[in-house]
Amino acid sequence: MIPLALLATEVLPWPIGYLGDLFYPQKELGGPDLKSHGIVYLIFFVCVFAPLIETAFNQWGCITLLRNRLGAGPWLAVLLSAALFAGLHNYNWKYVLTTFPIGVVLGFVFVVEQTRRRRGFVVTSLVHSLRNGISLLLIFSPM
Numbered sequence: 366m367i368p369l370a371l372l373a374t375e376v377l378p379w380p381i382g383y384l385g386d387l388f389y390p391q392k393e394l395g396g397p398d399l400k401s402h403g404i405v406y407l408i409f410f411v412c413v414f415a416p417l418i419e420t421a422f423n424q425w426g427c428i429t430l431l432r433n434r435l436g437a438g439p440w441l442a443v444l445l446s447a448a449l450f451a452g453l454h455n456y457n458w459k460y461v462l463t464t465f466p467i468g469v470v471l472g473f474v475f476v477v478e479q480t481r482r483r484r485g486f487v488v489t490s491l492v493h494s495l496r497n498g499i500s501l502l503l504i505f506s507p508m
Contacts, residue, residue, distance in 0.1 A: 366474060366477065366478065366488065367488065367491065367492055367495070370470055370471075370473075370474045370492045371492060371495055371496055371499070373466075373470045374466075374467045374470050374471070374492070374496045375496070375499065377466035377467070377469075377470065378463035378464070378466050378467060381459075381462050381463045381465075381466065382459065382463045385459040385462065385463070389459070404505070407501060408498075408501070411497045411498075411500075411501055412494045412497050412498045412501070413494065415493075415497065416490045416491075416493035416494040416497060417490055419450065419453070419493065420471070420475075420486055420489045420490040420493055421486070422449075422453075423446055423449055423450040423453070423468065423471070423472075424446055424450075424471055424472055424475040424485070424486070424489050425475065425485065425486050425489075427442070427445065427446040427449055428442045428443065428446050428472060428475055428476060428479075431445060431446070439476045442472070442476070443469060443472035443473055443475075443476060444469065444472075446468060446471075446472040446475075447465050447466075447467075447468030447469040447471075447472050448465065448468070449468075450464065450465075450467070450468030450471065450472075451464040451465040451467075451468050467496070470492075471489050471492060471493055474488055474489050474492055475488075475489040
């Protein structure tokens with residue numbers, strides 16, 4: 366599940382980013398200015414702290430509330446969770462749009478893992494953390 370989820374979080378945003386670049390080439394995609402921070406801070410914040418907090422709020426809290434308290438089906442809960450996840454990444458509109466499919470994947474992983482082994486939080490946090498780590502490597506790699 367983890368390798369497929371990582372692949373999906375990297376590949377699914379591409380078409381949206383491409384369309385955004387096609388129609389609005391002057392708009393940057395990126396989020397916060399990560400290069401202005403030290404690498405130790407970034408590793409802790411981006412790969413540990415943010416995935417734990419965001420998983421607790423966007424997947425565990427949102428999906429659990431929607432499914433257990435409000436009776437929403439799994440797909441509705443995942444889509445609403447993904448919309449919340451994307452909305453909280455509002456650095457610019459292209460970033461919000463490309464973050465939505467990542468939120469869908471993370472929500473799907475949470476629901477599947479919670480149903481299968483009751484480890485939705487742990488596995489979703491791990492996927493999110495690894496995905497953010499890959500992003501850091503790409504941002505800081507010499508090109």
